[in-house]
Amino acid sequence: MFTEAKRAVRFVFQYFSANLQSAMEYRGAFLSQVVFMFINNLMLLFFWWVLFTQIETLNGWSFEHVMLLYAVASGAYACQALLFGGSFTLSRAIAEGRLDFYLALPKPVLLHVLISRSAASAWGDLVFSLAIFALTAAPSPGLLLAFLILIFAGGVVMTSFAVLANSLSFWLGQSEQLADELIEALLTFSLYPEGIFSAATRFVLYTVIPAGFVSYLPVRILTDFTLVHVVLMILFALGLALLARLVFYLGLKRYESGNLVVINATE
Amino acid sequence: MQLVSGGALRKYVRIAEISFTNRVVYLADHFASSIFLILILFIFSQLWKTVLGPSGEIAGLDSTAMLWYMLFTETIALSIPRAHYLVSEEVKSGDVAYKLIRPYSYILYYFAAYCGEFAVRAATNLSVGAAFAYLTMGPLTVNWGKFGWVLLGFALATSINFLVCFCVALLAFWLEETRPYFWILNKMTFIFGGLLVPVEAYPEGLRRISYLLPLRYSFSAPARLVVDFDYSLLWQMLAGQLVWTVLLAALAAVMFRKGVRRVHVHGG
Numbered sequence: 001m002f003t004e005a006k007r008a009v010r011f012v013f014q015y016f017s018a019n020l021q022s023a024m025e026y027r028g029a030f031l032s033q034v035v036f037m038f039i040n041n042l043m044l045l046f047f048w049w050v051l052f053t054q055i056e057t058l059n060g061w062s063f064e065h066v067m068l069l070y071a072v073a074s075g076a077y078a079c080q081a082l083l084f085g086g087s088f089t090l091s092r093a094i095a096e097g098r099l100d101f102y103l104a105l106p107k108p109v110l111l112h113v114l115i116s117r118s119a120a121s122a123w124g125d126l127v128f129s130l131a132i133f134a135l136t137a138a139p140s141p142g143l144l145l146a147f148l149i150l151i152f153a154g155g156v157v158m159t160s161f162a163v164l165a166n167s168l169s170f171w172l173g174q175s176e177q178l179a180d181e182l183i184e185a186l187l188t189f190s191l192y193p194e195g196i197f198s199a200a201t202r203f204v205l206y207t208v209i210p211a212g213f214v215s216y217l218p219v220r221i222l223t224d225f226t227l228v229h230v231v232l233m234i235l236f237a238l239g240l241a242l243l244a245r246l247v248f249y250l251g252l253k254r255y256e257s258g259n260l261v262v263i264n265a266t267e
Numbered sequence: 268m269q270l271v272s273g274g275a276l277r278k279y280v281r282i283a284e285i286s287f288t289n290r291v292v293y294l295a296d297h298f299a300s301s302i303f304l305i306l307i308l309f310i311f312s313q314l315w316k317t318v319l320g321p322s323g324e325i326a327g328l329d330s331t332a333m334l335w336y337m338l339f340t341e342t343i344a345l346s347i348p349r350a351h352y353l354v355s356e357e358v359k360s361g362d363v364a365y366k367l368i369r370p371y372s373y374i375l376y377y378f379a380a381y382c383g384e385f386a387v388r389a390a391t392n393l394s395v396g397a398a399f400a401y402l403t404m405g406p407l408t409v410n411w412g413k414f415g416w417v418l419l420g421f422a423l424a425t426s427i428n429f430l431v432c433f434c435v436a437l438l439a440f441w442l443e444e445t446r447p448y449f450w451i452l453n454k455m456t457f458i459f460g461g462l463l464v465p466v467e468a469y470p471e472g473l474r475r476i477s478y479l480l481p482l483r484y485s486f487s488a489p490a491r492l493v494v495d496f497d498y499s500l501l502w503q504m505l506a507g508q509l510v511w512t513v514l515l516a517a518l519a520a521v522m523f524r525k526g527v528r529r530v531h532v533h534g535g
Contacts, residue, residue, distance in 0.1 A: 036450055043454045047463050053470060054325055055318055181302050192310050196317045 011107065012115050016083060019118035030120050037124025038131075041074055044191065045132075059195030066193055067136045068222060072151060073190040073215040075129030079155025080162070081122030084114040087159045090166035091179040094251070097258020110248050114159065137222065150218040153237040157213045160237075160244035161186050167244075170251025182209075190214040213237065278371060279379040286383025297388055301395040304341055308396060311337055311463070312403040326467035331404040332494045333464070338396045339490035340462045343424060346388035350381050351432035351449070358439035364530055374433065374519055381429045410496045420489040420501070423508035427485040430515035437519065440526030455480070461487030481511040 023030045045067065052063040061069075080087060090113060093099055102112045133139060133147055165182040168175045189211035194202055206212035213236045221229045290297070315330035323329065328336060354377060357363040366373055400407070435452055439445045456462060458473075460482035466474055477483045488504040 032447060036447060040450075040454060043457055046458055050464055050469060051318070054468065059317060177299060181306075184303065185306055188306055188310065192314065196310075196314045198313065201313065 008108070008111065011111070012083065015115040016118065019082075019085070023118070023120035030123075033121040034124040034127065037121045038128045041070065041125060041128040045070055058193060061193040061195045064136050065219065065223065067132050068219050069193055069215050070191065071129045071132040071136060072147075072154060072218045072222070073187070074125045075133070075147070075151030076154025076158055076190070076214050076218075077187060078122045078126035078129055079152050080158040081119040082126065083118070083155065084159040084162075085117035085119050085122075086114040087162035087166065088119075088183070089117060090114075090163065091169045091176040094166065094169040094255065095174045095176065097256060099252075099255060100257050100259075109252065110163070110245060114163070143222070147222065150221060150233070153233055154214040154218055156237045156241055157210055158183075158186060160240040161210060163244035163248055164240075167247050167251045170254045185209055186211055186214065210236070210240065213240075275371075279375050282371075282376060282379035283383035283386075286380040287386055288383075290384050290387035294387070294391065297391040298395060300345075301392050304338075304345055304392055304396050305399050307341060308334065308338060308399050309403070312400075315404075326465045328465065328491075328495060331407070334400050334404045335407040336465060336490050336494045337463060338393070338400050339493050340460065340486045342389055342392045342396060343421075343428070343486055343490070344456060344460070344462060346385050346392050347428055347432065348381050348384035348388065350377055350384065351436040354433065354436035355439040355445045358437070358526070358530075361530065363527075367527065367530075374523060377433065378426075378429055382425065385425055407494060409493065413496050416501055417489065417493050417496070420492055420504055420508065423505070423512060424485040424489045426512050427481050427508060427515060430512065430519055431481060431485070434515060434519050434522060437522040437526055440522070440529050456482050456486060459483060460485065461490075465491050467491075478507075481507075481515065484508045484511055 048063060048066045051058075052066075056062075058066075086093075093113065099109065099113065102109045102116075105112065129151065133144075137143060137147075139147065162179070162183050165179040168179060172178070186209050189205055189209055194205065194212065194216040197205065202212070205216070213233060217229055217233050221233065312334050315333045319325065319330040319333065321330075325333060354363075357366065363373070366376070369376075431452065432449075435445060435448050438448055442448075459466070459477040459480045461469075461477065466477040466483050466487045469477065477487070484504055484507040488500065488507070492500055492504060
């Protein structure tokens with residue numbers, strides 16, 4: 001089992017490296033995407049900066065907390081987009097019968113689809129995430145490691161949710177837009193402090209649309225560490241990943257090949 | 268640029284009608300794409316209730332007015348057609364040459380098509396968003412007697428937004444890639460257009476900058492006028508809108524005239 005896990009990790013990093021080299025081929029475009037994404041995220045913080053000139057706290061959330069929230073959410077998104085970028089286009093691949101390429105190869109289908117794509121602009125999200133975290137928390141190496149683990153766990157939650165949303169295509173056919181809306185909803189909710197939401201909405205955000213496990217809980221762990229929260233975070237990320245895998249392979253039994261001869265290149 | 272006579276005007280109205288009809292065919296898609304608007308309005312309804320409570324205000328607007336304000340700015344932003352991307356593509360690919368020989372003004376053709384599509388998108392976004400805002404925050408008190416001024420403000424705002432996007436699209440005559448500039452425009456709209464909060468809530472320096480740029484007159488000012496009608500704001504907005512419409516129209520005409528000279532047609 002250990003050898004298998006090692007092989008899977010090596011497989012992930014080989015694809016990651018190939019995707020990075022592919023993005024770096026057009027260095028100017030790559031750098032401009034990174035810079036623009038960094039500025040994009042910075043501008044999202046602008047609204048909060050303006051709001052906190054009018055108020056002092058927001059149900060216990062200060063501007064620093066919101067900055068930390070952005071660092072965690074953009075870090076989690078970066079992990080999803082850099083390592084598992086295929087999770088964004090899975091729905092179309094299912095509906096158009098484009099999974100044949102992966103089915104014919106001796107690698108785990110879901111993992112292969114997920115790691116086959118990587119969004120170069122997400123490097124900007126990662127740089128933003130680390131910069132804001134460094135600015136807000138002035139972290140020690142231990143805290144930085146904890147942050148990296150938390151954003152990876154958040155990335156796993158986002159990827160698993162995207163797999164679940166995209167797997168609807170196995171049953172519904174063309175449901176790309178629905179999947180996109182659900183993925184967008186998760187990201188959007190992750191960028192607003194949970195202090196603004198009612199108890200009922202929070203319940204939804206810790207279950208159906210798990211933004212709580214992408215950003216709220218990691219922020220709580222970073223500001224007020226408890227082991228229970230860490231265990232809860234890891235168990236949820238693991239549980240959701242297993243559920244996503246289960247649903248995907250259940251759906252795969254319904255998959256119909258499109259008999260398409262396609263070039264498996266980034267669109 | 269051709270001048271618009273009575274007969275020519277009918278031609279552009281017809282183009283707008285065709286664009287309108289084309290979009291009406293995809294009405295269900297437009298309603299489906301309003302889901303994002305609902306999501307944002309839901310989050311901000313909760314945010315403003317928490318921040319402002321029943322009696323708090325930001326820039327003179329209470330929580331209900333803030334949500335309705337945002338509904339109007341977002342409706343404008345989300346209803347802007349993507350015709351300008353098409354202009355960029357036509358310029359880059361050289362297809363613009365085929366349009367130049369047709370009996371219409373290139374700029375006015377796109378403006379007419381833009382207006383037709385914007386009307387459908389705005390109607391769907393506004394109806395869905397207004398229903399949501401009404402259910403979550405309650406009704407907006409509108410001064411119907413002055414609604415003509417508001418409509419005029421929105422019409423000029425639409426013209427400004429078209430001209431700004433069109434000018435950026437025309438950069439394709441000189442630049443290889445215009446997407447980063449659209450992207451910057453998008454972000455500037457977010458800040459200087461006052462998409463989420465009225466620019467009056469900004470610190471002094473930023474407020475002054477936003478007063479000098481066109482985006483305040485095409486997003487924040489008309490939206491604010493609906494929720495909090497005020498004659499001094501109206502005159503200030505109309506003056507700003509007229510100045511910017513004239514300036515941007517002149518800029519678009521000059522850019523187009525100079526840009527077209529750079530087109531090389533190699534057959535095809």
